[in-house]
Amino acid sequence: MRCLQSLSRIEIRFTIMKFSIIFHLSLLSLAQFALSEKQYRGCKVFTITSLANETQYNAVIDLQKVRGVDFWSEPSRKRYTDVMVYPDEQNNVEQYLAEYGIDYKVAISDVQGAVDKGKDLRSTRQNSQEMNWKEYQRLSVIHSWLDALAAHNPNIAQIGSIGRTTEGRDMKTIKLSSNLRKNNPIIFIDGGIHAREWISPAVVTYIIGKLMSFEPEDREIMANVDWVFLPVMNADGYEYTHTEDRLWRKSRSIHNGNDCIGVDLNRNFDFHWGENGVKDDPCANTYHGPYPFSEPESNATAKFMLANRNRIRAYITFHSYSQLMLTPYGYTEDLPDDYDQLEALGKRAIKALEEVHGTEYEVGAPSHILYSNSGSSRDFAKGVPEIKYSFTIELRDQGDYKFILPPQQIIPTAEETWEAVRVIARQVVQEASEEE
Structure with a gap:
């Protein structure tokens, strides 16, 4: 009887240990999943507040040709223009805007930080089928x-x-x-x-x-x-x-x-x-x-x-x-x-x-x-x-x-x-x- 009880405790400990391993592997998997997502660390969003003339407007149009720049809104003389700039191009873009006298401000200083803050409970709710409007749904x-x-x-x-x-x-x-x-x-x-x-x-x-x-x-x-x-x-x-x-x-x-x-x-x-x-x-x-x-x-x-x-x-x-x-x-x-x-x-x-x-x-x-x-x-x-x-x-x-x-x-x-x-x-x- 003692042997059976001891074996039972061993089985319980083994089961707990196995669950712990699975749990930690799951966390590792989720971490790897998160790392597989495209990262925007260090990317900034510049808001061009106004384009005063055709020269400035055309300069911003030309900026669209740069690969390290992603226009979140199209160049406009009627409203602001938002541009996400990758780290390697930020100095160049700042100098370019200054050269043409184009006013801008940094609207988002780290895009990845904003993405991370805005994430819902995706990692813990992947299999949930519950609809609500407190988070963005799959x-x-x-x-x-x-x-x-x-x-x-x-x-x-x-x-x-x-x-x-x-x-x-x-x-x-x-x-x-x-x-x-x-x-x-x-x-x-x-x-x-x-x-x-x-x-x-x-x-x-x-x-x-x-x-x-x-x-x-x-x-x-x-x-x-x-x-x-x-x-x-x-x-x-x-x-x-x-x-x-x-x-x-x-x-x-x-x-x-x-x-x-x-x-x-x-x-x-x-x-x-x-x-x-x-x-x-x-x-x-x-x-x-x-x-x-x-x-x-x-x-x-x-x-x-x-x-x-x-x-x-x-x-x-x-x-x-x-x-x-x-x-x-x-x-x-x-x-x-x-x-x-x-x-x-x-x-x-x-x-x-x-x-x-x-x-x-x-x-x-x-x-x-x-x-x-x-x-x-x-x-x-x-x-x-x-x-x-x-x-x-x-x-x-x-x-x-x-x-x-x-x-x-x-x-x-x-x-x-x-x-x-x-x-x-x-x-x-x-x-x-x-x-x-």
């Missing part, structure tokens, strides 16, 4: 949550798919309406076109959650609108930012003859493709692709819009950052014929947004208040399927955190944005009722 969590919503609410929510990404991921959508059998006008909302803009899918999923909370004041917009959400258009890129490179922007496609990967999906739509605010360089973050709709993600999104062109009354695409509500067009300074209506609705929407937390937004066409860009989903939606209300909403913030918005700001950002979306939805319902 694609699998978002998709599982959508599936669960539809499974528990089959009369209100329907799961769909508009296609597959380059790497074969599902471009999952969810359709919401308290009257799914009615041929309602559609509001189509997408997020995550640019992979590193994590706040975008977070806001889209929050809006889904708000609609599914069935608040009395939302009965009308649930009964008289078919809401279609694509929370993460660029699913490949979004996953890549969680595993390899937090600041990756583009898709993950590979095109023959190119050493660099990916295309800017928001420059790849076939409407004035390749004209302004794009790059022919496959290594550039704003590379428009080898041809329009070269990417399955942009192609599938456009096909959905075209297939539903007679029903989609509003298209909202979420990006970050800058706190802007952008109307068409980006490719030209010419405005749509109904710009006054777009601007008026946009101003009402941001007024509702600002009343929540006091966050200030601006409304206008990108070519007027930001910079020119062509081949965007917003311009395509207005120009080809002729969706009346087509908006890009550039979410928080205005420069303190930029793409690395802390998780603590997810809920306040989403709360205020939801109020803006409500205003647009009520306008759609009102116009639809007037047509009946």
